[in-house]
Amino acid sequence: MISLSDLKGRIDRSELSPDAALAQSMAAIEAREKTIGAFVTRAKNPRAATKGPLRGIAVGIKDIIDTADMPTEMGSSIYKGWQPRADASVVMMLRRAGASIAGKTTTTAFAALDPTATLNPRNPGHTPGGSSAGSAAAVAAGMVPLALGTQTAGSVIRPASFCGVAAIKPSYRLLPTVGVKTYAWTLDTVGLFAAGVEDLAIALAAMSARPELAQHALAGPLRIGVVTQEFAGSVEAASDAALRIAAAAAEKAGGAIRVLKLPEIFTEAWQAQAIIQDFEVHRALAWEYQTHHDEIAPKLRAKMDQTADLAPSAYLEALGIAARARAAFDGAASDLDVVLTYSAPGAAPKGLASTGDPRFSRLWTLLGVPCVNVIADIADGGLPVGVQVIARFGEDAKALAAARFVEDALRQ
């Protein structure tokens, strides 16, 4: 993988020109793309900026995020060749920070469940996950040091875990979703993929012009609450092992670990997430559903057919539960710095028929809290397994610092 932090250090010290750094990424894409299939469109002769903290950094952009100079096809034939007028806000934030857009990465149709043809760079017989498949795979394959994805249920954290990369789903609306195809406006969140947690912190701080996001100093022993999310169903041995390994490493490195049992409202919130997602997508994709029904990818179409009659009252009740759960989270974790939990039920499932299950990310996306995936273990078949480090809403800097602490602990 390409370390953004290392690359940026060499550029900052003038050991490497931004042009040369960008050229390295474009060559890596050229070399590996045929095998991996992470890109829908590749930029034609992208140029490196001469200034900005991310000059020379090539970025992959999930193909539901608008770009003014490349089509944005949403993973669906309905948007074949569709050329937006403007760059999405997050694309402009990258450009202003000096980054170069390397291309558009594959996405499941409308960021839902129908797999892409992208392979998992760690093991081509297993899914890279979804919906941000191309972004996770492009970073994992060492093509780009940074990529953008989006998460409505688990579409950033899950592919990051499956492909063995670091990722952050920041606090809700830390990054704007203007110019990002909507699935569920209460949930949709733009996230970042990179080789390691420090890379994420550097990139998020540069994009948002908030240096403090990369400068949080942990005070005293990190207080970690381990959450096993029984409400989300059973966990496979690989994820169970990853969580134990991460907790043990953090404790050995000086962290204060305890089990956190979440109150009943969080079980209700976990259930409410699916209702909100299913209700809102019928409004967000109303035009596609009504005018191009048969062209919608089969898993998404079946899901929408099943949920077409969801009552507004159920949705309003789910929103109420969400509001109560958000208010309750600070209290539930009041003596803790962060939560540590599974990123996915296990390692990447075999085959490309499924992108895996987002059930261990649903709650946290609903709460809008910052989640960072850290790779904790390598299971059979060379398949990585991640864990999530989660902080309170708005405490993205702490989530990143804590995730880096866990990442460092795991390396010792």
Add this chain to the structure above:
Amino acid sequence: MISLSDLKGRIDRSELSPDAALAQSMAAIEAREKTIGAFVTRAKNPRAATKGPLRGIAVGIKDIIDTADMPTEMGSSIYKGWQPRADASVVMMLRRAGASIAGKTTTTAFAALDPTATLNPRNPGHTPGGSSAGSAAAVAAGMVPLALGTQTAGSVIRPASFCGVAAIKPSYRLLPTVGVKTYAWTLDTVGLFAAGVEDLAIALAAMSARPELAQHALAGPLRIGVVTQEFAGSVEAASDAALRIAAAAAEKAGGAIRVLKLPEIFTEAWQAQAIIQDFEVHRALAWEYQTHHDEIAPKLRAKMDQTADLAPSAYLEALGIAARARAAFDGAASDLDVVLTYSAPGAAPKGLASTGDPRFSRLWTLLGVPCVNVIADIADGGLPVGVQVIARFGEDAKALAAARFVEDALRQ
């Protein structure tokens, strides 16, 4: 003006066909559009649906709201001829309810402050207000029974007051903003214009498939808190009179009226609204600002030039104030059903150089609470003056029922 309720009654009783109802609106547009200039694009041969609660109802759509069959030009030459792929969610909600899109109505550039050429149907020497100028004017001129606008500061309530129509800015995200050009995602809200409050209730209930929005029964005397918003600056005689007239009429009709003095947090929130708006627009319109700076309309461009250096820390502080003010509002109004306050500083200003000032709407947009404009008085020059009836977040049905009570009281 065309009464949606009356028209719908005749259609429901088969006294008028949906086709004939739609044809009446299209003929009214043909007759008055040359004078008023409310439309950017008119639908070619729109057809009436044969079913749905809004069949036969012609609707004007503000031209920052995407339509798949008509360009969406954002009031800016940057989007000249721009044809979106999909209908916005609210357009699909109208179509599903049986309504017909009559055309796209004028908007100030990106729903900001640069006036359109639209005239105020009540007095052509005065502004119709903005940014939803065309939608307010089209309803006021009797061209359509319903129109959609958007409000980020005061862009629904103010033009409704100036043009003498009823309007609702519903609770934040009651109507989705998917496919609506973003100015500030924390604030942008889709609203409705119609001849009277009952029309708004019928239309909002039909669009959202929530019949209860039009069926709220007030229990006991309506408890109204009159708020004068000193933090928003001084008020002109015309608005002062309108508020007194509305309060007196409501009291005479049996309402329980008292003055509500808002705590200091709401003054801070009023100030925070402008910071949030100014910060977010630099992200929302980043592509336009960076790549088409000189083509941005002059008032908006000057505003953006002035606010380009707003610090993220100021924005984060403003978001914190907003969250505290939202939480405080229920308590501040705990013994009241609704708040009654000014819709604008006065009647429509003279000339077309300004669209007026949104300062009496800023707080309520930030709070995300439902606001209904009711015309309370006619000032010199035949210029209408509205007041706002405002309920708690999510109590849109009560806001509409209370506004109807005030509207009825004013007619007695």
